[in-house]
Amino acid sequence: MPRAITAFSNPLVKQARGLRDKKNRRREGLFLAEGLRILTEAREAGVLPQLLFYSDAAHPLLHRLIDETEAQGGEAIETSADILHKISGKENPQTVLGIYRAFDTSLRQIDRNAAPLWIVAQALRDPGNIGTILRTGDAAGAGGLILVDECADPFSVEAVRASMGALFTQRIAAAPWAEFLGWLRDGEGELVGTSLETDIDYQQPTYRKPAFILVGNEQAGLPADYAAACDVVVKIPMLGRADSLNAAVAAAVMAYEVVNQFRRRGL
Amino acid sequence: MPRAITAFSNPLVKQARGLRDKKNRRREGLFLAEGLRILTEAREAGVLPQLLFYSDAAHPLLHRLIDETEAQGGEAIETSADILHKISGKENPQTVLGIYRAFDTSLRQIDRNAAPLWIVAQALRDPGNIGTILRTGDAAGAGGLILVDECADPFSVEAVRASMGALFTQRIAAAPWAEFLGWLRDGEGELVGTSLETDIDYQQPTYRKPAFILVGNEQAGLPADYAAACDVVVKIPMLGRADSLNAAVAAAVMAYEVVNQFRRRGL
Numbered sequence: 041m042p043r044a045i046t047a048f049s050n051p052l053v054k055q056a057r058g059l060r061d062k063k064n065r066r067r068e069g070l071f072l073a074e075g076l077r078i079l080t081e082a083r084e085a086g087v088l089p090q091l092l093f094y095s096d097a098a099h100p101l102l103h104r105l106i107d108e109t110e111a112q113g114g115e116a117i118e119t120s121a122d123i124l125h126k127i128s129g130k131e132n133p134q135t136v137l138g139i140y141r142a143f144d145t146s147l148r149q150i151d152r153n154a155a156p157l158w159i160v161a162q163a164l165r166d167p168g169n170i171g172t173i174l175r176t177g178d179a180a181g182a183g184g185l186i187l188v189d190e191c192a193d194p195f196s197v198e199a200v201r202a203s204m205g206a207l208f209t210q211r212i213a214a215a216p217w218a219e220f221l222g223w224l225r226d227g228e229g230e231l232v233g234t235s236l237e238t239d240i241d242y243q244q245p246t247y248r249k250p251a252f253i254l255v256g257n258e259q260a261g262l263p264a265d266y267a268a269a270c271d272v273v274v275k276i277p278m279l280g281r282a283d284s285l286n287a288a289v290a291a292a293v294m295a296y297e298v299v300n301q302f303r304r305r306g307l
Numbered sequence: 308m309p310r311a312i313t314a315f316s317n318p319l320v321k322q323a324r325g326l327r328d329k330k331n332r333r334r335e336g337l338f339l340a341e342g343l344r345i346l347t348e349a350r351e352a353g354v355l356p357q358l359l360f361y362s363d364a365a366h367p368l369l370h371r372l373i374d375e376t377e378a379q380g381g382e383a384i385e386t387s388a389d390i391l392h393k394i395s396g397k398e399n400p401q402t403v404l405g406i407y408r409a410f411d412t413s414l415r416q417i418d419r420n421a422a423p424l425w426i427v428a429q430a431l432r433d434p435g436n437i438g439t440i441l442r443t444g445d446a447a448g449a450g451g452l453i454l455v456d457e458c459a460d461p462f463s464v465e466a467v468r469a470s471m472g473a474l475f476t477q478r479i480a481a482a483p484w485a486e487f488l489g490w491l492r493d494g495e496g497e498l499v500g501t502s503l504e505t506d507i508d509y510q511q512p513t514y515r516k517p518a519f520i521l522v523g524n525e526q527a528g529l530p531a532d533y534a535a536a537c538d539v540v541v542k543i544p545m546l547g548r549a550d551s552l553n554a555a556v557a558a559a560v561m562a563y564e565v566v567n568q569f570r571r572r573g574l
Contacts, residue, residue, distance in 0.1 A: 178549045280446055
């Protein structure tokens, strides 16, 4: 049975609110996700929260979330919109939020042959970009996102929100470049870099499975030695005055090119 | 000659800071843009600020901005990092920001034959999406962005920032749906809707110039009657569990498909 919490000073409220900070997420191995749509995506992917806070139990999908959370040993807590506002920090908080255990982000949990493509982001700083790439990866049939070097936290509230639930359906790994490259070369896989420093149009190569699409940092792009380690480096044509695309947009344009090639070849 | 302002209470500082609010932007017909990169994009597109605030004049590109702003009758104001922080509201403010006159956003300033494609966004709520679409439109050779119905403000700080300067190189128009449709049908142009409620793959049609790519609201997508008014409605394949892409990502995937077709056909 759900219990009710109405006090702002309740330790669970404090703990949940603390998960907006990266250092607390790291220390506790937990993260926050908000909104019935995202929590339902998680449930359908088999992931349930340890703690579920809600302020309005009218929706049948919320009933299912409560039931399944409790059945898995988690706890459902009825609370007020004010307390949800305090936890989420948003002006118009969602009526439900969950605390989830962070996933294993080691490369060894990635089965590269489980998907035709993977997205690799290097030193990506914007959590919204990370979430958007996860969402795009899911839509394009990617297996997941590999975060190389120091990236924004994929378990941040902004990344989870932008992923629209794809955080729970895509695999996520994080590794320094050398470790990633060692892992990649220890098996099949074509590493496709995107850069402005090449004349090869992104529609020119014939991509192979599994394709690893590598996008670089928002400001600096891919370091030259990272690009040199790729099997092919391609450029999305820039037909205007700007010299680059948003990183999540570049990842999407590349991912759909690879997908379209695989579709044409019946792969 | 630039003058110096060091007082937080200076009316120009107050006015600049006020432009973070939409109602002040509307009333004064002005908007803020931040950062040397974006202001230089603007200058190269022939657009100079009325007022230029800067805290560090070391960069040669800033010297050019100051000179040209003053030559055009604008004013350059040397100030402190603290005051730039106060104006921008950002923790780490850029060292330069400009106040610009808002552009005419009527449909009549759009020359549809000036570009092979245009992006049309309906009821888009996220200013970051609007800025990202402007940036993508520039890269894909679009003529500009037409905002249909009630959209986020393209002159908001978030939209200007996400556009990375494309706000100054892309045409921007805003109109209610009925006015837009009347304008569109009064000339050439294929209206290409994106929707999940169709079986036509986005790579199936042969697109014609000028193509108008229509993306709908982030949550609701395109209204059914808007989709019915399109020449063709297409779907980007969704191969995972998610049922949609981020609106700016969908616009980009569509725009590059249209561009790629035109490139193949030598258009």
